[in-house]
Amino acid sequence: MKLIHTLVIGSAAITIAATAATAQRAGQQAAAEPDPVMELVGRLDLERYKATIKGLTEFGDRRQGTDRNRAAVDWIEAQLRSYGCQNVERIRYEYNPAPPAARGGGQAGAGAGAGAGAARGGRAGGAAGGAGRGAGQGTGIVSGPGGSRIRGLRARTGVNNDSLRQPDTAIRAINMQPTSPGMREQVVCTKVGTTRPDEMYIVGGHMDGHGWGQAANDDGSGSAIVMELARIFSMPDVQTDRSIRFALWNNEETGLNGARAYIEQRETLQGKENPVGSGRFPEPKWLGMIQHDMMLFDHGMPRADGTLSPEQRPEADVNVEFQINSMMADASMKLAFVFHGANQKYATDYPVAVGPNMTNTDSGPFQDLIPAISLRENERGAQIGGGWDPNWHQPTDVYTTFSDKDFRLGLNAAQTTMGAIGTLTGAKLKN
Numbered sequence: 001m002k003l004i005h006t007l008v009i010g011s012a013a014i015t016i017a018a019t020a021a022t023a024q025r026a027g028q029q030a031a032a033e034p035d036p037v038m039e040l041v042g043r044l045d046l047e048r049y050k051a052t053i054k055g056l057t058e059f060g061d062r063r064q065g066t067d068r069n070r071a072a073v074d075w076i077e078a079q080l081r082s083y084g085c086q087n088v089e090r091i092r093y094e095y096n097p098a099p100p101a102a103r104g105g106g107q108a109g110a111g112a113g114a115g116a117g118a119a120r121g122g123r124a125g126g127a128a129g130g131a132g133r134g135a136g137q138g139t140g141i142v143s144g145p146g147g148s149r150i151r152g153l154r155a156r157t158g159v160n161n162d163s164l165r166q167p168d169t170a171i172r173a174i175n176m177q178p179t180s181p182g183m184r185e186q187v188v189c190t191k192v193g194t195t196r197p198d199e200m201y202i203v204g205g206h207m208d209g210h211g212w213g214q215a216a217n218d219d220g221s222g223s224a225i226v227m228e229l230a231r232i233f234s235m236p237d238v239q240t241d242r243s244i245r246f247a248l249w250n251n252e253e254t255g256l257n258g259a260r261a262y263i264e265q266r267e268t269l270q271g272k273e274n275p276v277g278s279g280r281f282p283e284p285k286w287l288g289m290i291q292h293d294m295m296l297f298d299h300g301m302p303r304a305d306g307t308l309s310p311e312q313r314p315e316a317d318v319n320v321e322f323q324i325n326s327m328m329a330d331a332s333m334k335l336a337f338v339f340h341g342a343n344q345k346y347a348t349d350y351p352v353a354v355g356p357n358m359t360n361t362d363s364g365p366f367q368d369l370i371p372a373i374s375l376r377e378n379e380r381g382a383q384i385g386g387g388w389d390p391n392w393h394q395p396t397d398v399y400t401t402f403s404d405k406d407f408r409l410g411l412n413a414a415q416t417t418m419g420a421i422g423t424l425t426g427a428k429l430k431n
Contacts, residue, residue: 036422036427036428036429037346037418037419037422037423037427038346039429040232040233040238040418040422040427040429041346041415041418041419041422043232043235044228044232044411044414044415044418046404046407046408046411048228049224049225049228049407049410049411049414050407052079052223052224052227052228053216053220053221053224053399053407053410054399055075055079056072056075056076056207056214056215056216056220056223056224057214057215057216057220057398057399058075059071059072059075059174060171060174060175060214060215061175061208061209061210061211061212061213061214061215061397062207062208062209062215063175063179063208063209063210063253064095064179064184064208064250064251064253064254065095065179065180065181065182065184066177066178066179066180067177068174068175068177069207069208069250070185072207073090073185073186073187073207073248073250076187076207076223076227076248077090077187079227080187080189080227080230080246083227083230083231083234084234084235084236085189085190085191085230085231085233085234085246086189086190086191086192086234087189087190087192087282088187088188088189089187089188089189090185090186090187090188091185091186091187091188091258091261091262091265092183092184092185093183093184093257093258093261093264093265094182094183094184095181095182095183095184095251095254095257096181096182097181097254154302154386154387155302155306155308155386155387155388155390156306156387157384157385157386157387157392157393158393159210159211159393160211160212160213160393160394160395161212162212163175163176163212165212165394165395166212166213166395167395168398171212171213171214171395171398172212175212184250184251184257184258184261185250186207186247186248186249186250186251186258186262187247187248188245188246188247188248188262189230189234189245189246190243190244190245190246191230191233191234191238191240191243191244191246191425192243193240193241193242193243193244193284193425194239194240194241195241195242195426196241196242196243197242197243197279197280197281197284198243198271198273198281198284198285199242199243199271199284199285199287200242200243200244200245200284200285200286200287201242201243201244201245201286201287201288201289201290201421201424201425202245202247202286202288202289202290202366203226203229203244203245203246203247203290203292203417203421204226204246204247204248204249204259204289204290204291204292204362204363205219205222205223205224205225205226205247205248205249205291205292205293206219206222206223206248206249206250206252206253206258206293206361206362207219207220207223207248207249207250208249208250208251208252208253208258209253209393209397210253210393211392211393211394211395211397212394212395213391213394213395213396213397213398214397214398214399215397216296216397216398216399216401216402217294217295217296217297217377217389217391217392217397217401217402218293218294218391218392218393218397219252219292219293219294220399221292221294221295221296221410222291222292222293222294222295222375223248223292224410225292225295225410225413225414225417226246226247226248226292227246227248228414229244229246229414229417229418229421230246232418233246233427236430237429237430238427238428238429238430239427239428239429239430240422240425240426240427240428241425241426241428242284242287242424242425242426243281243284243425244421244425245284247259247262249262249362252293252361252362256362256364256365258362259362259363259364259365259366260365263365263366263369266283267369269282269283270283270284270285270286271283271284271285286366286369286370287370287371287424288335288370288371288372288373288424289363289366289370289371289372289373290335290339290363290372290373290374290375290417290420290421291361291362291363291372291373291374291375292374292375292413292417293361293362293374293375293376293380294376294378294384294389294392295318295375295376295377295409295410295413296377296402296406296407296409296410297312297377297378297388297389297391297402297406297409298312298313298316298317298350298377298378298388298409299311299312299313299316299388299389300313300388301383301386301388302386302387302388302390306387308388308390311403311405312403312405312406312408312409316350316377316409317350317351317352317353318343318347318350318351318352318353318375318376318377318409318412318413318416319352319353319355319375319376319377319378319379319380319383320336320339320340320352320353320354320355320373320374320375320416321336321354321355321356321357321358321373321374321375321376321379321380322335322336322354322355322356322358322367322371322372322373323356323357323358323359323364323367323372324356324357326367326368326372327367327368327369328367328368328369328370328371328372329356331370331371332358332367332371332372332373333354333356334371335371335372335373336354336373337354338420338423338424339352339354339373339375339416339417339420340352340354341420342416342417342419342420342423343412343415343416343419345419346415346416346418346419347412347415347416347419348411348412348415349408349409349411349412350408350409350412352416355379357379357380357381357382358372358373358374358380359380359381360380361374361376361380375413375416375417377389377409377410
């Protein structure tokens with residue numbers, strides 16, 4: 001028995017030693033082979049990110065239903081084409097909101113029709129996304145399924161509709177044209193996968209804003225992330241196994257109407273080869289939707305007097321949210337933690353915090369259909385809804401309000417998404 005015991009121990013030791021040697025060789029091989037996703041993350045650049053935001057702000061607040069919005073759509077399409085992004089197209093839909101309430105005239109009017117003309121309003125995502133921006137102000141409660149209780153000090157929130165609160169006469173002049181109902185357009189483009197072109201992740205940001213500013217943060221900051229990712233994934237030496245669709249939604253501020261229109265038009269087309277036998281999938285199967293909405297400002301909770309710190313707080317983070325009571329909650333949570341892991345591996349400055357209350361953004365209409373998450377500067381309900389960003393829908397949401405520390409928070413969100421999507425789609429670099 002002693003001899004057998006000795007032989008077993010010896011065999012185990014040999015096995016352990018062999019396993020350790022194999023792991024060491026694998027580690028050495030991995031160290032010798034560069035991580036292609038790390039290379040892609042390294043192609044993100046702070047100055048380019050800032051320049052893309054600044055380009056969007058040249059069109060003022062890009063309010064839906066205006067010439068400035070249409071000019072911004074044209075500019076976005078031209079930029080995506082210049083990057084070499086494939087299958088650039090426009091999604092067209094009608095937006096005809098109900099007449100505003102008696103007290104909701106002028107620039108406030110279109111926002112009052114948040115649910116009107118929206119596709120799929122009965123979904124839980126519709127209720128979460130379109131049920132009244134700013135609802136519950138002063139009550140400490142954020143509306144929408146699973147909305148979180150606001151705690152701590154609050155600052156007032158709302159949408160500015162007074163043009164005279166914008167001190168810059170040039171910005172005021174750009175934003176002067178009021179919105180009108182009718183046809184709307186939004187731009188998407190696609191990185192086509194090499195081995196699984198029939199499957200894709202949707203990466204989105206909304207290009208419209210309001211409040212008589214430049215919508216630099218809400219949502220130039222998120223739209224610029226989408227555009228910068230499209231630029232890098234479209235580089236000629238980049239391949240992905242799965243497809244990626246980059247979407248610049250319109251009509252977010254009126255109740256997520258652009259995202260709803262996309263679902264209404266495209267959901268039933270998923271995964272269908274057209275023409276049959278061509279290997280082309282105009283609408284690949286949706287694997288997940290990732291929204292970027294307000295990415296720059298995490299200066300902390302309002303002080304007792306309602307003011308905030310002028311500096312980005314050292315403990316700032318990127319908030320990744322999913323909706324805990326959605327039909328896809330478990331899969332969405334898992335997707336959120338993929339982004340958490342990607343942030344730890346690929347982001348340079350700020351960590352990710354995962355939270356269970358996703359609301360009032362374009363991932364909402366998708367949340368009962370596919371895994372859906374949003375990336376933000378703060379928790380949407382408890383923090384942004386509690387006045388942690390004093391520039392939200394205000395004349396101060398202009399490019400010059402934000403510092404490099406603020407822009408770097410947005411860049412870290414871009415690094416996080418690049419790392420996660422690059423990994424999920426099997427990104428590679430051609431030799």
